[in-house]
Amino acid sequence: MALFATACAGEKPEPERVTAEQQCDGSLSPEAARALETVLKTKRFSAAGEGGLERVTNELAEDYTKFPLWTHGRDLCEVNHPGNSGRLEIELRLRRDDDPLGGGHAANLHRYDMGADALSGPGGADIVLFCVSPRFRGSDKRPARVQGALTLRKAKLPDTVPVREANLTVLHSVTFAVVRKLGCEDDAGLTEKPVFKALPE
DSSP, X not given: OHHHHHHHHHSOOOOOEEOGGGSGGGTOOHHHHHHHHHHHTOSOEEOOOSOHHHHHHHHHHHHHTTTTSOOXXXXXXXXXXXXXXXXXXXXXXXXXXXXXXXXXXXXXOEEEOSTTEEEEETTEEEEEEEEOOTTSTTTTTSOEEEEEEEEXXXXXXXXXXXXXXXXXXXXXXXXXXXXXXXXXXXXXXXXXXXXXXXXXX
């Protein structure tokens, strides 16, 4: 009996598992939650932290005061599955106007008509937009150029239209939540739901 109790006491507790909707500080729409399950091939996830949305919007507003200095990416969320090495990361940053999106990207990223610019492929996605907001002082004269970036780690997915659109769906939802939190005029050109229009290669 004592041995049994000792063995039980020494076992590590089962990691808490939560749903896709609870990831990324609750910023995922129902469509984005389903897309997340698709790209990570699971419906169960490790416990997600809270407060990322508030923290990142505050950091972006602070970064704008330092412009045009280079700013680091601000991590909003990292999504993991306990039984899978694959993970998804989303970060936001400010970009300089003379820093083109896709300049150093792989050839398997495809351009979309979303926001000011967007790219998506099997390994991730990017959305760039221009935000005019009281949170960015002076942005009425020089809009803040904000980039949302989604990166998939150790997840091997095919370069297909459904995969590209799934990645963009997840990133769009999180970026839209940031835009709303920042109070960007006209939602910085983003529609509430993603509209996919691939541009010529």
